[in-house]
Amino acid sequence: MTAAAAVAVETAAPAVISRPTLTVDLAAVAANTRTLAAHAPASALMAVVKADGFGHGAAAVARTALAAGATRLGVTSVDEALALRAAGIDAPILSWLNPVDADFAAAVAVGIDLAVPSREHLDAVAAAANAGTARVHLHLDTGLARDGAPPAEWSQLCRAARLAEQRGLLRVDGVMGHLACADVPADPSNASGRTRFAWGVEVARATGLRPVHRHLAATAATLTDPRTHHTLVRVGAGLFGIDPSGTVRLRPAQTLTAPVVSVRRVRAGTPVGYGHTWTAPAATHLGLLPLGYADGLPRSASGPDGRAEVLVRGRRRRVVGLISMDQAVVDLGDDAVPPGEVATVFGPGDDGEPTAADWAAWAGTIEHEIVTGIGRRVARRTAPARATLRSVR
Known part of the structure; x- marks a missing residue:
């Protein structure tokens, strides 16, 4: 089955919702993939589908991105990579x-590439190579002081990798790094990160390694800094409509909706929710949504200073009181909407609904946290064909 056909098979189109539902627009993912690829035309594109495709469904997103021009996939853990293989995806995958x-033996056996950030990891991958020749990408810390080999250990790691390569245990296919401040293109740490990466590649070559792939850029650098593109760019957030640099308009790919489960009329002075952080200033209708912080609504977006809103009947309605584990209360004003009315919590913003960026601002966080945080109780589906076509116009 082709990637495009597989995506079509997965597309469903329920007409109504009876529970909180997250709808994923795969056409938006495809459009974003093409936009990102156009910003790095001389480089191959790796679609990063870690964290279940940033909460959008790793397998469906992977197939969509590959059909739209990505040539390989990236994930964090071996388990994530093995799940893609189990889903029938045979494209190159880096963990x-x-x-x-x-x-690592299971990964090597199914052709998963592995990043190596230390001598200990190199030895462990080499020991697993009896399942087949391992392909590795040496990972250099280019300025974050987290994952990746520290510069002081890089030369030794490259020499050890070359010896393992000569013994036929593995092949060094790539060198990788990551920028700390690519979302702020003018930040001086980006220049130092580029310099350190260039140094790391030269050290690797001096030991006799010949990496085919060199990759430093994630979404922000892919969109703003061609000096970071090298032979391969890694894009994750951008696939889903998030541009950390704020320079390019991408298409959000999630819409979160929930039914109003009950509506009540309350008098002026009625306190709402835990701690009574909000009191109705006038008589109003309150709608109850079966969504809370266990479902991914950040509690920090609510409270007396909260600005969180949802869309009901074409109007923004404020979330009042504290968001609790399972519930959120919405001030409907004079509208006594019936139970079952659909509230749009966030979406692409086409109809005036809040976006994930809005929720991130209200919660004092980033969009990544909002889209990856939707809980397992929320139903998932892909966009119906008509909505999918509309999303790319």
């Missing part, structure tokens, strides 16, 4: 964040 005792 770059694993403990030393991860199941």
Whole structure:
């Protein structure tokens, strides 16, 4: 089955919702993939589908991105990579964040590339190579002081990798790094990150390694800094409509909706929710949504200073009182909407609904946290064909 056909098979189109539902617009993912690829025309594009495709469904997103021009996939853990293989996806996959005792043998056996950030990881991957020749990407810390080999250990790691390569245990296919401040293109740390990465590639070559792939840029650098593109760019957030640099308009790919489960009329002075942080200033109708912080609505977006809103009947309605684990209350004013009315919590913003960026601002966080945080109780579906066509016009 082709990637496009697989995407079509997965597309469903329920007409109404009876529970909180997250709808994923795969056409938006495809359009974003094409936009990102156009910003790095001389580089291959790796679609990063970690964290279940940033909460959008890893397998469906992977197939969509590959059909739209991506040539390989990226994930964090071996388990994520193995799940893609189990879903029938045979494109190249890189896994770059694993403990030393991860199941590297299982990864090597199904052709998963592995990032190597330390000598310990190199030895563990080499020991797993009896399942086949491992392909590795040496990972250099280019300025974040988290994952990746520290510069002081880089030369030794490259020499050890070359010896393992000569013994036929593995092949060094790539060198990778990551920028700390690519969302602020003028930040001086980006220049130092580029310099350190260039140094790391030269050290690797001096030891006799010949990496085919060199990759430093994630979404923000892909969109703003051609000097970081090298042979491969890694894009994750951008696939889903998030541009950390704020320079390019991408298409959000999630819409979160919920039914109003009950409506009540209350008098002026009625306190609402835990701690009575909000009191109705006038008589009003309150709608109850079966969504809370266990479902991914950030509690920090609510309270006396909260600005969180949802869309009901074409109007923004404020979330009042504290968001609790399972519930949120919405001030409907004079509208006594019937139970079952659909509230749009966030979406692309086409009809005036809040976006994930709005919720991130209200909660004092980033869009990534909003879209990856939707809980398992929320139903998932892909966009109906008509809405999918509309999303790319």
